[in-house]
Amino acid sequence: MDIISVSVMLFLIMDPMGNLPIFSSVLRHVEKKRRRVVLIRELLFALAVMLLFLYSGERILNFLSLQQEAITISGAIILFLISLKMIFPSKDGSFGLAAGEEPFIVPLAIPMLAGPSILATLILISHQKPHQVGELALSLIIAWAASSLILLLGEVFERIVGPKGLAAIERLMGMLLLMISVQMFLNGILSYIEHLHKVVG
Numbered sequence: 207m208d209i210i211s212v213s214v215m216l217f218l219i220m221d222p223m224g225n226l227p228i229f230s231s232v233l234r235h236v237e238k239k240r241r242r243v244v245l246i247r248e249l250l251f252a253l254a255v256m257l258l259f260l261y262s263g264e265r266i267l268n269f270l271s272l273q274q275e276a277i278t279i280s281g282a283i284i285l286f287l288i289s290l291k292m293i294f295p296s297k298d299g300s301f302g303l304a305a306g307e308e309p310f311i312v313p314l315a316i317p318m319l320a321g322p323s324i325l326a327t328l329i330l331i332s333h334q335k336p337h338q339v340g341e342l343a344l345s346l347i348i349a350w351a352a353s354s355l356i357l358l359l360g361e362v363f364e365r366i367v368g369p370k371g372l373a374a375i376e377r378l379m380g381m382l383l384l385m386i387s388v389q390m391f392l393n394g395i396l397s398y399i400e401h402l403h404k405v406v407g
Contacts, residue, residue: 209345212331216349218383219285219324222356224292224376226364228318229357232309242358244308249354251315256328256346259320263329264336274334275401278394281330285387288323292380295373319353 233241267277331342356363364372 209341209348212342212345213348213352215285215383215386216324216327216346217352218379218386219288219327220319220349220353221288221292221376221379222353223363223372223379224295225318226357226360226372227369229314230360230364232314236308240308245314245358248309248311248314249319249350249357251311252319253347253350255316255320256324256350257343259325260328260332260342260346261339263332264339266329267333272333273401275394275398277330277333278397279391281327282387282391282394284323284326285383285390289380289384289387292383293377295376 229245233245236244328342328346332339335342367375
């Protein structure tokens with residue numbers, strides 16, 4: 207995968223359109239002058255956590271002694287489940303804070319932006335391309351920057367697109383992610399079959 211394709215995949219997993227209503231809900235009770243400052247702080251926290259997992263992912267997987275095929279297939283399953291949630295979102299799952307209380311790391315930075323799904327994906331791709339971590343970091347920063355822009359302009363997007371438009375965009379992003387996950391799963395199965403042939407042969 208090149209920088210752009212990895213960026214698109216990570217952007218889809220971050221799901222800024224799906225997160226917009228939750229971010230708006232959490233920040234609604236924060237003083238208006240502070241909202242942008244708080245949001246930028248949380249976005250930077252999320253980026254720091256994601257970069258940490260990207261650079262330490264290879265060490266984690268080496269420690270667990272996992273095979274490439276197992277990582278690819280499990281990553282595909284994770285993406286598949288994320289895409290289903292995007293296509294068929296649940297009504298619950300909102301995070302509430304007391305009026306006037308500022309979010310700090312939780313729930314906006316973690317788990318809304320830097321959630322288990324994106325962290326697992328970063329571990330997976332860092333293992334697949336251990337010598338291209340710099341390029342992967344660039345892809346992550348591009349995806350994060352695009353997501354951050356949407357979240358920073360959240361009120362504008364919500365006014366232009368509306369709740370139904372946001373839902374439609376999220377479902378479309380879910381469909382794209384679903385196709386990526388199926389392709390990743392097929393690649394993992396094919397790689398495992400080739401590995402078996404080499405072992406048997």
